Amino acid sequence: MAMSRKGKTWAAASVVAIFVIYNVGFSSVFFRHYAQGGKKINGKKISRPNGSLLTEIPAPTPLPIDLSTPMPSRRTERPTAKPSTSATILPTDDPNGAVVNRNKDRIDESPTLVLHIGPHKTGTSTIQCDLSHFRGELYADASVAYIGRxxxxxxNPSVASGPVFDTRGLINTCFKSSLCTNTSLWRNLEAQLHHYANHNKSVIISDEAFSRMGIIVGDSVDNRIVLYRLLNKYYPGRVRVVVMYRRYYEWMQSMWNEGNKPHKNFYDPVSPYKEKFQKWPSEGGKTCKTFLEYITRKHKKVARDKLKWSEYQKLAEIDNIHVAEYLRRLWKNHSSNVVMLNMHEMEHKNDGEDITTLLLRENLSLVAGDVLRMAKANASYVGRPNPSKNFDYDRLAVKAHERGLLVNQSATLRFEIAQIAEKYLLQKLNKTKDSLPFVCLNQTHLESLLQKSLQYEREIYPDLSEEATKHHEEAFFKAFERKKFCNFDTDKLIEDNAVQNFFTKDIPQLLDIR
Incomplete structure (x- = not known):
């Protein structure tokens, strides 16, 4: 029997998955399929970003910086002016917009200075730990000096790696004053640059805090100009500013987790919580916010003139551009060589190449990448992971404390209650984590987050292939399926008698047998 046209159309549609959203007071079915023109959530079509947003805008010719002329004065204390709005098409050898090795045909191996400015939550901790550990090998075998964070x-204490320069001290103290050039930190930086330039060494400086540099209030001093002048003095025409791109939805989720997780970013069994989370909220400690609360707060409108330069994330939101693109445009005002790298094209694929190795290959030399790769292969080195942490058990412990369920545990620390809950609660309830009630982003939030993430990527990489866009969408829905945008509904959980018994009866016993 012949199939009707309608039947063929239905058979051709690709219905990929059905997910259940556990939201406040209700659940909904999240349909995803690939069909021409968009996707659907709860039967509602989600269109891809409007094509008009993807129009290429010719890049303006960058103006050279004359280091002999006085630095221009900026008579504003607030970032009322937007960065340049001209979108530069990034150099690439790949028509699909993938990050490629721009050094593969490079003949000129003149020393280069790389200023890696982040932004935050784009692999900066991993990069800086790698460069910290292998400083000695890079200097001796690749003529690369690392003086970043x-x-x-x-x-690595067994390898001589030279003096350490405190970039964070420079940013947090020196650059908060217009007299920075008169400080010992500044003189130390200049002395190191002078030494390495005279010895034909390339330099890499990495610190995400460079992203929040701005104008000194009251002095109208733009620290980006001050810093760039110094770097360009010793590496004239060979200063490369590197910005890392990460998909917007991933970056938002990571920023939320970093700002709300109570755990320190390093192992500390005695006191694993950051200082501001160690006390209960009723005693002055900080409360962990859900992702829904974070996103809702992000949607609140803030006037540009109410923000400081250091709040670059909010400034990018006001301008409706990706934070990496905001920083690229900002630094493009001072340097004609600003490079944006795609973090997703640099992830570890178990082939010996990783984000730090590729960063060196992209911006310094093939030799530098080879040296780091070989050093890592020959070392028992684990790096510095800075993973997201599940802090829902801390939120539940805080809720139990608020309800007076821990009255007999006044001497027990907050992190101890949370750790015990994470270890034993599901076992005592005889449930899986997925069976608990969750509060998640609603349909409107999900649509907005996905569309903005796709839009920003297309604006940065206008030649990106359909396959790359599909991978972006698939990654988003996988994150949704894993409840990356959800948190425990602690209001509902704390009403459960079994949960209340766990905090009032089970926890005292578990504390005794630890």
């Missing part, structure tokens, strides 16, 4: 526990 250094993590003490990442340094």
């Amino acid at each position: 250094v993590y003490g526990h990442c340094i």
Whole structure:
């Protein structure tokens, strides 16, 4: 029997998955399919970003910086002016917009200075720990000096690696004053640049805090100009500013987790919580916010003139551009060589290449990448992971404390209650985590988050292939399926008698047998 046209159309449609959203007071079915023109959530079509947003805009010719002329004065204390709005098409050898090795045909191996400015939550901790640990090998075998942010526990004590320069001190103290050039920190930086330039060494400086540099209030001093002048003095025409791109939805989720997780970013069994989370909220401690609360707060409108330069994330939101693109445009005002790298094309694929190795290959030399790759292969080195943490058990412990269920545990620390809950609660309830009630982003939030993420990527990489866009969408829905945009509904959980019994009866016993 011949199939009707309608039947053929239905058979050709690709219905990929059905997910259940556990939201406040209700659940809904999240349909995803690939069909021409868009997707559907709860039967409602989600269109891809409007094609008009993807129009290529010719890049303006960058103006050279004359280091002999006085620095221009900016008579504003607030970032009322937007960065340049001209979108530069990034250099690439790949028509699909993938990150490629721009050094593969490079003949000129003149020393280069790379200023890696982040932004935050784009693999910066991993990169800085790698460069801290292998500073000695890179200097000796690749003529690359690392003077960026250094993590003490990442340094390899068995390899001589030279003096350590405190970039964070420079940013947090020196650059908060217009007299920075008169400080010992500044003189130390200049002395190191002078030494490495005279010895024909390339330099890499990495610190995401460079993203929040701005104008000194009251002095109208733009620290980006001040810093760029110094770097360009010793590496004239060979300063490369590197910005890392991460998909918007991933970046937002990571920023939320970093700002709300109570755990420190390093192992500390005695006191694993950050100081501001160690006390209960009723005693002055901080409360962890859900992702829904974070997103809802992000949607609140804030006037540009009410923000500081350091709040670059909010400034990018006001301008409706990706934060990496905001920073690229900002630094494009000072440097004609600003490069954006795609973090997703640099992830570890178990082939010996990783984000730090590829960062070196892209911006310094093939030799630098080879040296780091070989050093890593020959070392028992674990790096500095800074993973997201599940802090829902802390939120539940806080809720139990608020309800007076821990009155007999006044001497027990907050992190201890949360750790015990995470270890034993599901076992005592005889449930899986997925069977608990969750509060998640609603349909409107999900649509907005996905569309903005796709839009920003298309604006940065206008030649991106349909396959790359599909991978972006698939990654988003996989994150949704894993409840990356959800948190425990602690209001509902705390009403469960079994949960209340766990905090009032089980926890005292578990504390005794630890």
